Amino acid sequence: MPRVVVDVMLKPEILDPQGQAVANALPRLGVSDVASVRIGRRIEIEFTGEPDLDRAREIADKLLANPVIEDFTVRVVTADETAGAQS
Template sequence: MSRVVVDVVLKPEISDPQGQAVLGALGRLGHDSVRSVRQGKHFVLEVDGTPDEAELKQIAETLLANPVIEDVELHLPKD
């Protein structure tokens, strides 16, 4: 069994009102050094055997992320 992590975040050109709301809260809490917040999703997949990179890429790009609005990063286990 191996552990594969997929991170999904809105593309830079798509505005992220949730991230902006978090940024606003940080400002109210006095954390003035934070310039920007982008909120995303973090998936952890347990996969039988050695992960098939092509298959996982397909999973990440066709279901876990919507390529119209989101960028996706696949993290395979290091040997």
């Protein structure tokens, strides 16, 4: 079933201490080729009828993202792109 995915990420100019913490932990795992890590939120919205992008954008703007420090994108995905199965 198609659903709408809202990706919320901190704006590029905003520091991301959580992502920085992950990046700093990587050398201890033996990983040295990562330049940066940024951590945001992914929200899957399932509609009772047809997926409604405009409605999802309104929800994201009012409820899911803080437009002062975050950017968001809204898109429709089909079932096989949702993070249900480990790939």
